[in-house]
Amino acid sequence: MTTALEQAIQLVLSGDDQLVNIISVTLQMSIPSSVISLLLGVPLGVLLAFCSFRGKEVLVILNRTLMGLPPVVCGLLCYMLFSGVGPFRHFRLMYTIPLMVIAQVILITPIVIGNMESFAQRITPAVRETAHGLGLGRGRIFLLLISETRYQVFSTYLLGFARSIAEVGAVSMVGGAIAYKTNVMTTAIMNYTNRGDFTLGVALGIILLAMSLVLNLTVSLIQGRLSR
């Protein structure tokens, strides 16, 4: 264990070509997927909290169900849609980063919607009553509500990014964990562990944790500065 850790640290410090590629692919997948999910999920979540309509409860329950969507089911769905027999085969996205991003967006967007909806739900009555009392229109009240949830957006992004970077099932199914192409940190750790090569696995694990730590610290700093 100690030897593996020492070798892993040396590998990180040496800037190993394979290691750098795996990190690069991971970021190419995680950043776009979490940002797209955020752009889709924040307005949808706030809208769900803001609007009253028939069937709203059904939508909320459906979204909560999708929040727990097993990644392998999502992977299977994408596989069926984009593989050689699927309706979207002409896009030729199987075993590419864009399809891994699509799978991640399907997994993360419900989480973003649910997180934003439950937060916005708590402040909507007070914001609505106050803004209505001032005589503001519905459009302006909705924009105010989005603005009032802005600090929550940071922690929601962290949640989405963490889910994205830690995901294995869907990305291995649609990405295939192809070396120097679609192999991300989690699939690489799994593959190296299966082969008994712990050094690269431990190195990747250290980097994964370090990236999560740096991101958390950065977001906490920004959040603290903005709310001051």
Place this chain on the structure above:
Amino acid sequence: MTIAPFRKSYAGATALDFPGAPLPAGQTCAVIGANGSGKSTLAKVTAGVTACGQPQVLSPPVSVGYLPQHSYPFQMTVRANLMLNAPRRNDPARQRADMLLERLEIAHLSEQKAHHLSGGETARMVLARLLMRRYDLLILDEPTAAMDIRSTALTEQLVADYQAETGCGVLWITHSLKQAVRIADTVLFLCRGRLAEAGPAERLLTAPQTSELRQFLDFYGV
């Protein structure tokens, strides 16, 4: 203007069965009553924030400025909160914001984030925000509940000046009988979801006609 008769129920239970009342322009009407008597329901339905089954309870329809009991301080600076309700973002609006903050003695807090203010400061800020615009009717739901004596006096004077400037009517909900006497031309006394008594402030508090109001005044030692 007048408030039309209406009935408001929550989950089948009647919260307020209101027979209607006149709200003369330029006058202040105080609403008093125990907790759960329907005061806030009257304010919300009259302001149009809560529906009661009829499209309009105010006749004729007028512009209403409503200050809820727990008005929300938006997460921006105090000045930005006021400018949010400015009809236009121009110099007169900025001067008006300065004047209101000055009058309520919170000008030194103008660049602070509103969600960092104390309860009393927040209460003054949300009132100043409401008064940025001209309304035909002001509905204030316990605006001074979180304020000390000095801030309460400043608030009462500011609302009186706003009323003199705009000629608006004021529906002021309060738990303080002394305040009702100070500010109101007429008083509505609500008891268990209905209007038990209404009339000039002095008469109501010195010569109550109903046993409910007598009990209420006895309880407050009036």
